[in-house]
Amino acid sequence: MNRRAFLKIPVGGLLVTAGFSLPSVLTPALASAAAPPDVAVVKGSPAAAAREAIRLLGGMERFVRPGDRVVIKPNMSFAHPPENATNTNPEVVREVLVMCKEARAGRVLVLDNALQNPELSLSRSGIRDACDSVEKDICKHLQDIRYYKEAGIPDGKTMTSNSFMSDVLEADVLIAVPICKSHNGAGVSLSLKGQMGLIYDRHIMHRGYLSTAIVDLCTRIKPDLAIIDASRVLTNNGPGGPGRIITPGEVIASADPVSADAVAVASYEWSGQKLAPRNVGYIREAHERGLGRMDIEALDVRRVML
Amino acid sequence: MKTGFSLRLPKFRRVVQAVSLFLFLWLLTRASWPLLESVLPPDLFLKLDPLGMSMASLAVREFLPPIFMGLLTVLSALIVGRIFCGYICPMGITLDIFQRIVRFLGGGGKECLPSGWRRIKYLFFLFILISALLGVNLTFWGSPLSLITRFYGLLIHPLLLMSGRLLLDLGYPVFPALGWEQLNYLSVPVRHFDAIYFILGVFAVLFILEMKQPRFWCRYLCPAGALLALFSHRPRWRRKVIQCRHCGRCARQCPAGAIAAGGARTVFSECLVCRSCADVCPVQGIKFSFIRKDEVPLSPAASQSQDEAVNALNFLLSRRVFLGVAGSGIMLAGVQYSGVDSLLASQGPGSIWSPALIRPPGSVPEGSFLNLCIRCGECMKACPTNGLQPAWLTAGAEGIFSPILRSRRGYCDPDCHVCGLVCPTRAISRLSLEEKQWAKIGTAVVEQKRCLAWFEGKNCVVCQEVCPYGAVTVQVMREAGAPVPVVNPSRCFGCGLCEYHCPTRLPSIVVEPLNALRLREGNYKKTAQNMGLYLQPGALDEKGGGIYSFPGNGGEAEENLPPGFMP
Numbered sequence: 122m123n124r125r126a127f128l129k130i131p132v133g134g135l136l137v138t139a140g141f142s143l144p145s146v147l148t149p150a151l152a153s154a155a156a157p158p159d160v161a162v163v164k165g166s167p168a169a170a171a172r173e174a175i176r177l178l179g180g181m182e183r184f185v186r187p188g189d190r191v192v193i194k195p196n197m198s199f200a201h202p203p204e205n206a207t208n209t210n211p212e213v214v215r216e217v218l219v220m221c222k223e224a225r226a227g228r229v230l231v232l233d234n235a236l237q238n239p240e241l242s243l244s245r246s247g248i249r250d251a252c253d254s255v256e257k258d259i260c261k262h263l264q265d266i267r268y269y270k271e272a273g274i275p276d277g278k279t280m281t282s283n284s285f286m287s288d289v290l291e292a293d294v295l296i297a298v299p300i301c302k303s304h305n306g307a308g309v310s311l312s313l314k315g316q317m318g319l320i321y322d323r324h325i326m327h328r329g330y331l332s333t334a335i336v337d338l339c340t341r342i343k344p345d346l347a348i349i350d351a352s353r354v355l356t357n358n359g360p361g362g363p364g365r366i367i368t369p370g371e372v373i374a375s376a377d378p379v380s381a382d383a384v385a386v387a388s389y390e391w392s393g394q395k396l397a398p399r400n401v402g403y404i405r406e407a408h409e410r411g412l413g414r415m416d417i418e419a420l421d422v423r424r425v426m427l
Numbered sequence: 428m429k430t431g432f433s434l435r436l437p438k439f440r441r442v443v444q445a446v447s448l449f450l451f452l453w454l455l456t457r458a459s460w461p462l463l464e465s466v467l468p469p470d471l472f473l474k475l476d477p478l479g480m481s482m483a484s485l486a487v488r489e490f491l492p493p494i495f496m497g498l499l500t501v502l503s504a505l506i507v508g509r510i511f512c513g514y515i516c517p518m519g520i521t522l523d524i525f526q527r528i529v530r531f532l533g534g535g536g537k538e539c540l541p542s543g544w545r546r547i548k549y550l551f552f553l554f555i556l557i558s559a560l561l562g563v564n565l566t567f568w569g570s571p572l573s574l575i576t577r578f579y580g581l582l583i584h585p586l587l588l589m590s591g592r593l594l595l596d597l598g599y600p601v602f603p604a605l606g607w608e609q610l611n612y613l614s615v616p617v618r619h620f621d622a623i624y625f626i627l628g629v630f631a632v633l634f635i636l637e638m639k640q641p642r643f644w645c646r647y648l649c650p651a652g653a654l655l656a657l658f659s660h661r662p663r664w665r666r667k668v669i670q671c672r673h674c675g676r677c678a679r680q681c682p683a684g685a686i687a688a689g690g691a692r693t694v695f696s697e698c699l700v701c702r703s704c705a706d707v708c709p710v711q712g713i714k715f716s717f718i719r720k721d722e723v724p725l726s727p728a729a730s731q732s733q734d735e736a737v738n739a740l741n742f743l744l745s746r747r748v749f750l751g752v753a754g755s756g757i758m759l760a761g762v763q764y765s766g767v768d769s770l771l772a773s774q775g776p777g778s779i780w781s782p783a784l785i786r787p788p789g790s791v792p793e794g795s796f797l798n799l800c801i802r803c804g805e806c807m808k809a810c811p812t813n814g815l816q817p818a819w820l821t822a823g824a825e826g827i828f829s830p831i832l833r834s835r836r837g838y839c840d841p842d843c844h845v846c847g848l849v850c851p852t853r854a855i856s857r858l859s860l861e862e863k864q865w866a867k868i869g870t871a872v873v874e875q876k877r878c879l880a881w882f883e884g885k886n887c888v889v890c891q892e893v894c895p896y897g898a899v900t901v902q903v904m905r906e907a908g909a910p911v912p913v914v915n916p917s918r919c920f921g922c923g924l925c926e927y928h929c930p931t932r933l934p935s936i937v938v939e940p941l942n943a944l945r946l947r948e949g950n951y952k953k954t955a956q957n958m959g960l961y962l963q964p965g966a967l968d969e970k971g972g973g974i975y976s977f978p979g980n981g982g983e984a985e986e987n988l989p990p991g992f993m994p
Contacts, residue, residue, distance in 0.1 A: 199965075200841075200842065200895070200964075200965065201965050204967065205965065205967060236892065236893045236924075236928065237893065237895060237924065238840050238841075238842055238843075241842055258609055258612070261612055263612075264614070265614055265615075265617075267592070267595075267596060267599070268612075303989070303991070304892075304991050305888045305891055305892070305901040305910055305990040305991050306886045306887055306888045306889070306892070306910075306990075306991050307886060307991050308989070308990075308991035308992040308993070309991070323930070324930035324931075325930070326930075327879060327885065327887040327889060327930035328879065328885075328887075328930055328931070330885065330886075331885065331886045331887065332886070357989060358891075358901070360892050361891065361892050361893060361894060361895075361897075362897070362967070363897050363966060363967050366967075391989050391992065392989035392990075394987075394988070394989060396988075396989075396992055400988065400992045400993060400994070401991075401992060401993070402886070402993050405993075
């Protein structure tokens, strides 16, 4: 809670933003803006786009204080290479990790609970190698119950408790780094849906209403920062594919995961259709329950091309 | 009394036994995925089993090359007697260790049953032989290597893992302080197996018998020992008595009860060549060596073997016994073929398959499979997801302890083919990973009456999410309240990942043995392709997977939304 309170101090963001020289592509009007945008959408090579998006939001220092324990949650649930667009682009994950290190984070872990063969998911996705190149042994799949701790979800409507990864419960900062992909059950799988990879019993979420359960979950472990990798987008038949893959080459970032998800939904065509954030049950419900904002037309969405 | 020399001899045996057991266990640990490469095959000891290979070979009436290794063991008996039993067999070594523990605790009996009881093992052997000739392999009930591999692989290994986990759990709070934080992320798998009560029961009985008398199993029951005994009634290298006071010390010491007449006579078919007798002889009158022609025995009586093996053979071939055992063997073999759910003879019309009878990929046709499989449990020990389980009666009484895949416990990983690599009898064919991916083991069937999407109209398509083969498609149908999963059988391998992850308590998508490919010979990939199957995990094409059927009736906008979206 202290963390969120801190983030709300506008002076903090202002000071950090002022410390950066802005790239020339920005219009003078934007350059003079004092507050960081609500959502940053940057087109470019994956790592550079991720770095620029975070810079626009005020830099990683806005989210990670020195010594903070950080958990990064990418998608690495499928034993697929990055080309399948089912796992997060390893370059994006690596860059986020590097930025956390630059912000002098304490312990950083990259965690998921894989659906397919966990070892192969980590190796084929390229994410373990990418993380190892920064720091060894921080990229893990945690499947064993011993890594989880039972915790209540006080604001949950249908799901009032579950077992969460202990590392997530103990973390100071949670960063969602999902890939942007369709999901046949939930419409899309982005930063809110991705939090399902941090709990032990996912079955219970499907037995009730999935949308409500996703929002319930995010009332307990809401990402402090969402960085959506849209270098590739699986536009149908997700989350496992095979489906149609497009390559927008973008990264969408926001301190509000609901806004980030909303912008991602509106940015691409799903199964060939233009859809609004309200067409995704859990985004609509998250908005209604005050978890974040999906009214992107009222938000400051800054689009930058590198 | 004891010279340095005679002291070293029993130690030598202990060393060989220790090395042998260690090698056996080490090779058993190799049986995992990824397969840990070693110079020796993981199933080395199973192949050395004098009984397993030969009986499997007889039962399927086919020559199996690994039979040579078993024959090697049998031939060794002609030269050096039952050295396999005394030095190599992990079952014997395990019993010896148990005997040591019992002695250490001050227990251990020397109860001597009449030597006639030893004939039980010959009867057991004859029974197995007759059944094998009639096309039923019953070896697994008595093969010491099958029994001991199951014991260590399915019972001891999971218990050791569990202990390791307990230790790690105890250390969990203190490891970070000690700087061993990585230990808290050490993943020790949990292994659960069916039928372990049976294994436990069998070994409890064997251990209790061992407490009564050393090597009870080897003396009275072991059918492989019986086969070796038949070949070792006059081994070339054997026990010789040069000097004897008839004190009887050696006869009391002998763990196999192979010494008669107060020490002078040897029952070679029982002798394990352990040389304990030479060690205790007060006059050092016993030596083990090759027989020489010019050798003059101490006395005619002393050189005479009590020809128990010959007697046993005569006994077995005596009309009454032979007809009795053969009759029972024939009867049991007949019953095995005529049980209502027996799959030994025919799998065609009229035969009953259990819906749970999912065999490992590359399993030969069921009739041969039942006879080739020696139930050693190597495949189950090796299966990385713990999905391969010993069956109880799923494959009929004939298929007891044979491997079946229970997807709810663990799926068949598309990137693993280890069961075929470790199978000693090729009941599971040795397939390359590429070919194995085409060796369809079954087909997933959606239980619509339970399915959250079909029955409750909920947005759940976990089965489609996880399917590595793109075999589960999602269809939008008017009757169902949500997009529903539909299986495309030509893309379904039967891996069971869907069944494993299905969120309902009882799985709503279940792998059944429909259209499983079971080849005796030929290439799985070619056969599957000829049948129009497409089994390519992780493929990026949109063939099959990702095809939606939009009914398009009435053109209402909400019906045309992609799956998972809402109006």
